[in-house]
Amino acid sequence: MRWSSLANRAWPLGAIITRTLTAKLPGPNADSSACKLAADQNVYLSAGFGYELNCAPSVGTLSAFMIFVDFPDQGADESTPEVLHDFFLPSAADWYDGASYGALGLSVTADTSRFYRMPSTAASYNWERGLTAEQHQHYIQDALAAPTFMGDVTTRDGTYVARKSVTFGYDGYRTWGSLVLNHETGHTMCLPDYYPFNGSATGLFIGGWDLMGLISGPSPDYFAWDKWRLGWLSDDQVDCVAEAGQTAHVLSPLEAPGGKKAVVVKHNDTSVLVAELRSPIGVDSASCATGILLYTVSTTIATGEGPVRVLDATPGSGGCAGDELDDATLTVDGVSSYTHAEWHVKIAVVGRVGEDYEIRVTVA
Structure with a gap:
């Protein structure tokens, strides 16, 4: 018991040192409003902000x-x-x-x-x-x-x-x-379907990571992007990266209130890459994998056609809970980085402080 206690104390110390080293990097390089992609009103249930279809109140x-x-x-x-x-x-x-x-x-x-x-x-x-x-x-x-x-x-x-x-x-x-x-x-509330309408596997685009995809998935909490759109997250809980360079961010579990919940990397006026921390607590208590979840959002892709697509950091793993994408996350002690080659964006996990994760975003 004493050895376990000492081991548990040593890890946060290492994590704090990691934070000190990376603290020299700047934080978000743009106001969060720069990442609030406007909905395309010609796209049914567009995943952007301000979609107009007499949506029911979300607050x-x-x-x-x-x-x-x-x-x-x-x-x-x-x-x-x-x-x-x-x-x-x-x-x-x-x-x-x-x-x-x-x-x-x-x-x-x-x-x-x-x-x-x-x-x-x-x-x-x-x-x-x-x-x-x-x-x-x-x-x-x-x-x-x-x-x-x-x-x-x-x-x-x-x-x-x-x-x-x-x-x-x-x-x-x-x-x-x-x-x-x-x-x-x-x-x-005007949220789209994230499963495919073409008859493909329900988890084709996002696995079991959001209730608007596979209802019975292991991690049903809404994506941070949608929580932001619904008004459940404030602007200061979202970091926006809209310029080239390297930035550091600390994310807290999406399922718990308070703290920073998402890093949004703007690709252009219609698409972003989002990083959020998923943990086996709250509505995600049945999650079979945890860590930094990455996905892209497009405001020009309609419901049922993949407006949100999870990026698999562990391709070929076989997944968990029945879907390849269910273990797509980056972790401290597993696969710790992912590069979106086409967008020239790299996301890397550099440490953990308690329940929070620190990530580094590099945009070329």
Whole structure:
């Protein structure tokens, strides 16, 4: 026990020395506003700032109303909707409270009196990935509830019902768990899908690193880039690198409040490279790998086509939790640097201080 204690004390000392050596390097070389890429309004659910599609509030209280439906050919299996309600809530609300550092509260009022019978069979709605807006609208008007449909919802007589709406089927209850509600609610705040729409593997672009990709992934916390866009991170929690040179930065775990959360390296007016520290705490408690996660963001790539792409620091490793990208991180005692050759950017881990990581960014 004494030897273990001494060993634990020796490591922070080494890390502090590393910080002292690299402290001579400058910090961010641009105001954070230089890295706030504007959304492309012609790109559906563009991953930039200021996307305009009547997005639901992401700070304060997001209020919602929930009803439950079944179909003539698929009656409800549960005796009461309360079983489903309790399955999703308060878990989904608690997730947002943790992921947003308390900035967003999800308040859901539900009609648990019964299942409302839809007028047509489940099969008639052609409910599958890639549903058209018209098919969505038809379902909405029939249910007076909402699928993941990015438009205002009204009854047939024109009465306003909701700004945005989401829906999920029995697969959420059977497969995805309560996080399906958070995924779909993310769309109401104008977050894109990070899984591919072309039928490729769900983790093709980002592995299991964000809830807007693989819902059941081991590290579901939203990317720091999106937390910044949603207003959950302040400008002073993001370092912006927009010029050539070498800079040093200290990042704290994304999953915990406070501290610096991201280094954003601006490539041009439509794309950036982001570095953030992921740890097995909070909403990422099931993570199978930790360290500095790197990814690119493009504001010109639409939802489902890969607007965010994780950069794999350990290609060919086989990954963990079933996906090659799930162990893509840089670590202190493993793969410690990554070079994006095309963009002439190198990210290197140079030390660890407690739970924080120090990284060095070199832009040629």
